[in-house]
Amino acid sequence: MLEFTKMQGAGNDFIVFDGMARTLPEYGLLARAVCSRRFGIGADGILVARASDDADLAMVYYNADGSRAAMCGNGMRCFAKFARENGLTAKNVFTVETPDGVKKVRTAVSGEGVVTRVTVDMGRPVFLPYELPVLLPGERIADRPLEAAGRRLRVTCVRVGVPHTVIFVPALSRAEVETVGPAVERHPAFPSGTNVDFVEVTGRDRLKIATWERGAGHTLACGTGCCAAAVAARTGGRVIGDRVRLDTEGGPLQVGFLPDGSVRLTGGAETICTGVLSPGLLCRRPRP
Numbered sequence: 251m252l253e254f255t256k257m258q259g260a261g262n263d264f265i266v267f268d269g270m271a272r273t274l275p276e277y278g279l280l281a282r283a284v285c286s287r288r289f290g291i292g293a294d295g296i297l298v299a300r301a302s303d304d305a306d307l308a309m310v311y312y313n314a315d316g317s318r319a320a321m322c323g324n325g326m327r328c329f330a331k332f333a334r335e336n337g338l339t340a341k342n343v344f345t346v347e348t349p350d351g352v353k354k355v356r357t358a359v360s361g362e363g364v365v366t367r368v369t370v371d372m373g374r375p376v377f378l379p380y381e382l383p384v385l386l387p388g389e390r391i392a393d394r395p396l397e398a399a400g401r402r403l404r405v406t407c408v409r410v411g412v413p414h415t416v417i418f419v420p421a422l423s424r425a426e427v428e429t430v431g432p433a434v435e436r437h438p439a440f441p442s443g444t445n446v447d448f449v450e451v452t453g454r455d456r457l458k459i460a461t462w463e464r465g466a467g468h469t470l471a472c473g474t475g476c477c478a479a480a481v482a483a484r485t486g487g488r489v490i491g492d493r494v495r496l497d498t499e500g501g502p503l504q505v506g507f508l509p510d511g512s513v514r515l516t517g518g519a520e521t522i523c524t525g526v527l528s529p530g531l532l533c534r535r536p537r538p
């Protein structure tokens with residue numbers, strides 16, 4: 251009997267498993283089987299709750315394609331709701347170990363014990379030069395746009411636990427996300443791949459964002475991507491102030507900037523359903 255909970259944060263959906271006291275199947279295989287939209291439950295990734303020596307809990311995240319990633323912002327909000335509501339912790343403010351370090355989460359809990367909102371301390375984003383295969387003598391990375399899908403793109407690369415490539419556009423376009431997104435994700439400049447965020451500036455403290463995720467394709471929102479976009483926009487003088495609202499395709503999220511250079515992600519998380527996996531699911535041939 252393998253129980254699961256399906257959750258979503260801003261439309262970024264996950265299958266969550268409690269791995270505190272039980273051994274689960276290999277996570278990559280599990281992710282591919284349950285995330286398949288037609289042959290599985292359907293999700294962008296899986297989250298597994300584990301015990302931790304360094305924090306109150308540990309979160310393991312795998313993308314829909316079975317690859318592992320160090321951090322997931324929307325996933326962390328869902329994880330926090332799952333952990334608090336299922337008694338994995340009794341605290342409203344607690345710490346979660348990830349491969350990107352220990353994150354502090356704050357949950358807003360209603361009188362009925364329902365978590366309505368979660369804030370995650372995401373740490374300090376790091377600006378990265380993208381790794382061009384060949385740079386001519388004296389040439390700076392900023393001099394050369396990234397060439398992908400027949401386009402010359404100005405990009406800002408930011409790591410928020412996971413790599414993000416931010417592209418500012420005059421207006422978001424679904425077609426652009428689906429053509430430029432995969433070409434940038436697998437561009438030779440990014441040997442380990444990258445998430446790709448298309449960002450439109452809609453106000454002095456407001457951005458609109460669409461994301462193509464490494465290992466999951468087009469998703470309705472990406473929490474680490476919102477942090478990357480907000481930091482890139484603020485550093486480039488495109489937004490001002492201490493917080494930015496991001497309108498993702500799955501709803502609004504908020505990113506706050508702290509004096510030490512770290513960022514905070516706030517938003518909702520919802521439970522869709524709980525259930526039990528069919529025992530045969532993991533034995534079937536993996537399908538899309």
Ligand SMILES: N[C@H](CCC[C@H](N)C(=O)O)C(=O)O
Nearest residue numbers: 319322323324412472473474
């Ligand atoms: N959706 C996630 C990010 C997953 C990152 C993953 N796609 C990768 O880096 O491989 C978020 O809300 O931050």
